[in-house]
Amino acid sequence: xxxxxxxxxxxxxxxxxxxxxxxxxxxxxxxxxxxxxxxxxxxxxxxxxxxxxxxxxxxxxxxxxxxxxxxxxxxxxxxxxxxxxxxxxxxxxxxxxxxxxxxxxxxxxxxxxxxxxxxxxxxxxxxxxxxxxxxxxxxxxxxxxxxxxxxxxxxxxxxxxxxxxxxxxxxxxxxxxx
Amino acid sequence: xxxxxxxxxxxxxxxxxxxxxxxxxxxxxxxxxxxxxxxxxxxxxxxxxxxxxxxxxxxxxxxxxxxxxxxxxxxxxxxxxxxxxxxxxxxxxxxxxxxxxxxxxxxxxxxxxxxxxxxxxxxxxxxxxxxxxxxxxxxxxxxxxxxxxxxxxxxxxxxxxxxxxxxxxxxxxxxxxxxxxxxxxxxxxxxxxxxxxxxxxxxxxxxxxxxxxxxxxxxxxxxxxxxxxxxxxxxxxxxxxxxxxxxxxxxxxxxxxxxxxxxxxxxxxxxxxxxxxxxxxxxxxxxxxxxxxxxxxxxxxxxxxxxxxxxxxxxxxxxxxxxxxxxxxxxxxxxxxxxxxxxxxxxxxxxxxx
Numbered sequence: 001x002x003x004x005x006x007x008x009x010x011x012x013x014x015x016x017x018x019x020x021x022x023x024x025x026x027x028x029x030x031x032x033x034x035x036x037x038x039x040x041x042x043x044x045x046x047x048x049x050x051x052x053x054x055x056x057x058x059x060x061x062x063x064x065x066x067x068x069x070x071x072x073x074x075x076x077x078x079x080x081x082x083x084x085x086x087x088x089x090x091x092x093x094x095x096x097x098x099x100x101x102x103x104x105x106x107x108x109x110x111x112x113x114x115x116x117x118x119x120x121x122x123x124x125x126x127x128x129x130x131x132x133x134x135x136x137x138x139x140x141x142x143x144x145x146x147x148x149x150x151x152x153x154x155x156x157x158x159x160x161x162x163x164x165x166x167x168x169x170x171x172x173x174x175x176x177x178x
Numbered sequence: 179x180x181x182x183x184x185x186x187x188x189x190x191x192x193x194x195x196x197x198x199x200x201x202x203x204x205x206x207x208x209x210x211x212x213x214x215x216x217x218x219x220x221x222x223x224x225x226x227x228x229x230x231x232x233x234x235x236x237x238x239x240x241x242x243x244x245x246x247x248x249x250x251x252x253x254x255x256x257x258x259x260x261x262x263x264x265x266x267x268x269x270x271x272x273x274x275x276x277x278x279x280x281x282x283x284x285x286x287x288x289x290x291x292x293x294x295x296x297x298x299x300x301x302x303x304x305x306x307x308x309x310x311x312x313x314x315x316x317x318x319x320x321x322x323x324x325x326x327x328x329x330x331x332x333x334x335x336x337x338x339x340x341x342x343x344x345x346x347x348x349x350x351x352x353x354x355x356x357x358x359x360x361x362x363x364x365x366x367x368x369x370x371x372x373x374x375x376x377x378x379x380x381x382x383x384x385x386x387x388x389x390x391x392x393x394x395x396x397x398x399x400x401x402x403x404x405x406x407x408x409x410x411x412x413x414x415x416x417x418x419x420x421x422x423x424x425x426x427x428x429x430x431x432x433x434x435x436x437x438x439x440x441x442x443x444x445x446x447x448x449x450x451x452x453x454x455x456x457x458x459x460x461x462x463x464x465x466x467x468x469x470x471x472x473x474x475x476x477x478x479x480x481x482x483x484x485x486x487x488x489x490x491x492x493x494x495x496x497x498x499x500x501x502x503x504x505x506x507x508x509x510x511x512x513x514x515x516x517x518x519x520x521x522x523x524x525x526x527x528x529x530x531x532x
Contacts, residue, residue: 024184061434
């Protein structure tokens, strides 16, 4: 099985980071993975996205034309990529930043007020990880051990406290029901 | 998979170079290869190596010349416009028969162009780039694992043949992360009796130079160098073949284009089209034999490139124009989608169908 994920939003929201956590989780679970960032003049406040492919087969092109999953963290990203999601695919929306609903009726949509939840819990920069927790839960792939191991690969040992916060954020996302 | 780590292609090059014994890196920042310099800046001081951000690309390549003359493994890296600047120095390296590793993580051109991936430096890389009669060995990785593997191989080839090896990558392979294993067998570095390491009052001076004012001598130097190139062409050409055995439509593609093309070949096979892929791993020497071999079944070859059509000339030369060779391309930093390549395969199949 192959699943293609597109994380899209503003630079600074941690989309590349959450993509990396997902890719590492795939690697830990013995899958083939690729992670490709948009790169260039993007910076905090600009648009950024990253493509992650997790597959049982060797990954061909790391570039995704039609994602199975879109995680949208701002309106321009939803506007740009909504139509490209495969029929039957999944869209996760940060509903505290995107007011409109997804127009398509052939995809599964989850609305999570991730940025609001992150602020309420005292870690306003971890909305990305709240969405990641939800994402893994949606696919019944929230394996706590693998999640922790993947986080451990992405957060340096010097910042163990951040690791715990990231984990807590993911737990909140996992538990959230809309 | 415990021994695998996720790494960007650029970082994998840097780590592999260190493994290969390279302790001298000279560079100048440019997107999309800056991670190589950043990695070296972090690692080299910790392992007794030298990282130096030169004042320019030209300075950096001449520092490479200096270290190489002293017999040590050395590298520099840049992206397209920076490689143009380095080309003078690369020509000098060729003229002095010095080994070096140069990485070109290509971006769109000409001029300053853009910063998105491209393969439009193919001519520059495979024809030498600078002035004079010379070649570089040009290796074209298509994965992060190959970025590492071909870097190590690149140093070996450079030392063996006393010439520059270029890793011709692109922004995508440089920026993407994939699992990579560094479980390589590292061969011992060969002796370099020609290096200018001091005579110890025991031997004649070694001279490293590219200036030969006597045309008689310079002619011999050039002819000898090309005898070496013939040997390399005979021994070192390398390509991956994918489903080519019975392929009627053969894709020629390297690097990131080959990754896209492989998806398209699979899609075509699923539709009953006999498609296959030849992925040159060495661009110079070009894998001529592999292309000749596919002529048994091939009805058309499609060169898939991130350029206006550069490798296509080598494909035509290798196959002596015995079958039509068409081009499927995106340029300026754009990458063809698997769907676009599939459409090209389908069109070729219709053209060539009985």
